[in-house]
Amino acid sequence: MNYTIDILRQENRVAQPYRQTVHFATDDAEMTVATLLKTLNATPDLTDTDGKAVSEIEWECSCLQKKCGACAMRINKKPQLACDTKLGEFKDGKISLEPLKKFPVIADLIVDRSVMFENLKNIGLWLEKEARHTKKGEDVAYEASRCLQCGCCLEVCPNFIPGEDFYSAASFVPSGRVLSELPKKDKADILNSYVDKIYKGCGKSLSCRDICPAQIDIEHLLVNNNAVAVWKRFLK
Amino acid sequence: MSINIIGAGLAGLSAALTLAEQNIPCNLVSYAQSERSQSVMAEGGINAALDTSGEQDTVEEHYADTLKGGVYLADENAVWGLCSHAPEIVTKLDRLGVPFSHNDRGIVQRYFGGQKKKRTAYVKASTGKMLVTALIDEVRKYEVKGLITRYPRHRFVQLVLDDGTCKGVRIADRFTGEPTVLPGSVIIACGGMAGLFDGMTTGSTHNTSDAVATLFSQGVELSNLEFVQYHPTTIGISGKRLLISEAARGEGGRLFVRRNGEPWYFMEEKYPELKNLMPRDVVSAEMVAVTARDDCETQVYLDMTGIDKKVWKSRLSDLGDQCIHYIAVDPIKEPIPVSPGIHYFMGGIRVDEKHRTNIDDLFAAGECACQYHGANRLGGNSLLGAIYGGRVAAQSAMEKAGDEHIKAEVPYQTKTDHYEVSPALAERISAVLYRSLPIMRNEADMAAAQQELNAMLTPDLNEAEKRRLYLALAMVRSAINRKESRGAHKRTDYPERDDTNYRKQSVVSFKDGQIILTLSDIPERRTK
Ligand SMILES: Cc1cc2nc3c(=O)[nH]c(=O)nc-3n(C[C@H](O)[C@H](O)[C@H](O)COP(=O)(O)OP(=O)(O)OC[C@H]3O[C@@H](n4cnc5c(N)ncnc54)[C@H](O)[C@@H]3O)c2cc1C
Ligand code: SF4
Ligand code: SF4
Ligand code: FES
Numbered sequence: 001m002n003y004t005i006d007i008l009r010q011e012n013r014v015a016q017p018y019r020q021t022v023h024f025a026t027d028d029a030e031m032t033v034a035t036l037l038k039t040l041n042a043t044p045d046l047t048d049t050d051g052k053a054v055s056e057i058e059w060e061c062s063c064l065q066k067k068c069g070a071c072a073m074r075i076n077k078k079p080q081l082a083c084d085t086k087l088g089e090f091k092d093g094k095i096s097l098e099p100l101k102k103f104p105v106i107a108d109l110i111v112d113r114s115v116m117f118e119n120l121k122n123i124g125l126w127l128e129k130e131a132r133h134t135k136k137g138e139d140v141a142y143e144a145s146r147c148l149q150c151g152c153c154l155e156v157c158p159n160f161i162p163g164e165d166f167y168s169a170a171s172f173v174p175s176g177r178v179l180s181e182l183p184k185k186d187k188a189d190i191l192n193s194y195v196d197k198i199y200k201g202c203g204k205s206l207s208c209r210d211i212c213p214a215q216i217d218i219e220h221l222l223v224n225n226n227a228v229a230v231w232k233r234f235l236k
Numbered sequence: 237m238s239i240n241i242i243g244a245g246l247a248g249l250s251a252a253l254t255l256a257e258q259n260i261p262c263n264l265v266s267y268a269q270s271e272r273s274q275s276v277m278a279e280g281g282i283n284a285a286l287d288t289s290g291e292q293d294t295v296e297e298h299y300a301d302t303l304k305g306g307v308y309l310a311d312e313n314a315v316w317g318l319c320s321h322a323p324e325i326v327t328k329l330d331r332l333g334v335p336f337s338h339n340d341r342g343i344v345q346r347y348f349g350g351q352k353k354k355r356t357a358y359v360k361a362s363t364g365k366m367l368v369t370a371l372i373d374e375v376r377k378y379e380v381k382g383l384i385t386r387y388p389r390h391r392f393v394q395l396v397l398d399d400g401t402c403k404g405v406r407i408a409d410r411f412t413g414e415p416t417v418l419p420g421s422v423i424i425a426c427g428g429m430a431g432l433f434d435g436m437t438t439g440s441t442h443n444t445s446d447a448v449a450t451l452f453s454q455g456v457e458l459s460n461l462e463f464v465q466y467h468p469t470t471i472g473i474s475g476k477r478l479l480i481s482e483a484a485r486g487e488g489g490r491l492f493v494r495r496n497g498e499p500w501y502f503m504e505e506k507y508p509e510l511k512n513l514m515p516r517d518v519v520s521a522e523m524v525a526v527t528a529r530d531d532c533e534t535q536v537y538l539d540m541t542g543i544d545k546k547v548w549k550s551r552l553s554d555l556g557d558q559c560i561h562y563i564a565v566d567p568i569k570e571p572i573p574v575s576p577g578i579h580y581f582m583g584g585i586r587v588d589e590k591h592r593t594n595i596d597d598l599f600a601a602g603e604c605a606c607q608y609h610g611a612n613r614l615g616g617n618s619l620l621g622a623i624y625g626g627r628v629a630a631q632s633a634m635e636k637a638g639d640e641h642i643k644a645e646v647p648y649q650t651k652t653d654h655y656e657v658s659p660a661l662a663e664r665i666s667a668v669l670y671r672s673l674p675i676m677r678n679e680a681d682m683a684a685a686q687q688e689l690n691a692m693l694t695p696d697l698n699e700a701e702k703r704r705l706y707l708a709l710a711m712v713r714s715a716i717n718r719k720e721s722r723g724a725h726k727r728t729d730y731p732e733r734d735d736t737n738y739r740k741q742s743v744v745s746f747k748d749g750q751i752i753l754t755l756s757d758i759p760e761r762r763t764k
Pocket of ligand 2: 202204209
């Protein structure tokens, strides 16, 4: 099968973005976009469709098995993991690769997701006291702890704007662990920031759930967190 | 006082926490955020003799199994420290909110390789991810307090050395290239050397081995490099080997090969006691042996179809999903094809029981360090070794951190150019290593590899490329030098274990452009 790969490139933070198209042929429908990128970068004297030299395509990966979130990018406009997207999915052979667009580009397909980690600090995501284990809590904590901090959910969230006050799923998903493991009296700080930074801004459209590459049960976590952080607090 | 940690997987996180809990500030430097470290990929679990299964498990047995699994090459004092602290470490992780499952007796544990008792605490087959998440959250608390400063997209450049003492470390922002010099002692926690076998391991692409190669070129001693662990149950997927966790066998999975058309559960027949849960070096070697037989097929299968539905749901659901996703086989219904793949590096930076290297004020912990696992690591001991080792390294660094000389100005601050190993060369080196260091090795292939690697050392290479080649050569030469079979180092030309000559640590150093090999005695066990 012949693939036409259209890549949105940008040399560095301040450079002008441009598009570059390359051809690639393989019969391996199981090949992932991650392997494709690695292969392209290892091809000596790679040229684009105009015959121009293609410099190394900058992108990130670590685990290559959808466990680390490093390789998130927009593939045919959809935010997803390059290591979890197989070439066989592209029946017409057309693939477009772009960096996530809600974050500043560092180079080509690498973006700066620091804001996600800053947000977790801002909401005070840690345990102030020893964790309390309950059967239900264990399941919630497991699901919440699976978040890859990949940022795909932020890409599609209609209400998330980096640097603004609403932190969206990438913050409320991991919050689920701390909310489920602390007795109520020990989580005052995180409860306040939860209401401020998450509860108030979320439209509950759940676009985040549909895109999450880890297939985290975001709806369940949202309902659960809201019950703990918002309803119980006001009702009791 | 300042302590710098390179690497933010479990070993680095553990070191940082140990310091922060004592109110000692540190810098935590890593190539990428902890969420991206190889530690998140760990699946099956972490060992500790908690004795929650009513089998009268003890620290002594954990200690004995670890030494035996490592074929008596590990430092007994260090292993005792590891095993005796394990229950407290796992209990602490529980308090930090790792969602282990519990029963009336405490944390539920499972069987794992090389151990007769249920000793492995787990969260389904996602243990590493769960541990890392809990430690990241705890570290965040101290980040906000200003005790831990992260440099989360920074590569290690080199040590700042002065007269055989480590005075600090040079790092650079991976995105902007901006250099920073961090004065103070240094703890290296940069993970295993997966990059030496590019695309052929179960590990992370971030663990390029470049940090270890640079340290080696700067005079840091390495040891036991020849011990590379092949995990028996892996599957080739796009770009890497996918691990099928030992948990699969711990929960009842069975290995078989078709012999004259009929399934032969060879491990159960040959090892009636531990069966499929023999240590990994033994299982991998048996797989090579049975698939080489004329009456057997060349593919080994892992049969998990006998595992109870409830166990699948509560303990292995993620592992099942992984098989379906990557190889389109539902392991509940069908055996899956598996073969051995490179998984872990027992060798690495040479450290003593206190995680000190041969350079003053330089420490190392986690998979990059050579400690605890001897000639073969037991499953579940590496997460433990990373957390415990990180802690010990931090304690040792603390002991010395009050010294005046560390506060002194860093002697120089020059900018060096950044080089990377070209993908083409990385691939060539990997191919040579993979060919010459398989599960069963021999002198001729290794000598040929040494020649090939030497021939690759041409003047046009950049510094990073030369360092990678020297590291590769150090590994091959360590393997040639050990003329016996032990643990993960099995030789067809020296099939026997030779305690008289080789119950010793291989030590390799780099001086004036030369690789120097020696064998060093293993420290004697102190009386308890
Ligand atoms: C698939 C898989 C499953 C596993 N399952 C288990 C299990 O069930 N039980 C068990 O005990 N063990 C298991 N292991 C082994 C275990 O996960 C690792 O040995 C352990 O996590 C290593 O931790 P670490 O902190 O030493 O290194 P890592 O987690 O690898 O972290 C290394 C850190 O160093 C940084 N780094 C690397 N190079 C540089 C550089 N040049 N500059 C700056 N930073 C750098 C990285 O960014 C990272 O932060 C498994 C391993 C794999 C691959
Ligand atoms: S539910 Fe909608 S608004 Fe809320 S975080 Fe998800 S995508 Fe954003
Ligand atoms: S919730 Fe899902 S999509 Fe969002 S950051 Fe976590 S893993 Fe990624
Ligand atoms: S490389 Fe880790 S999720 Fe893709």
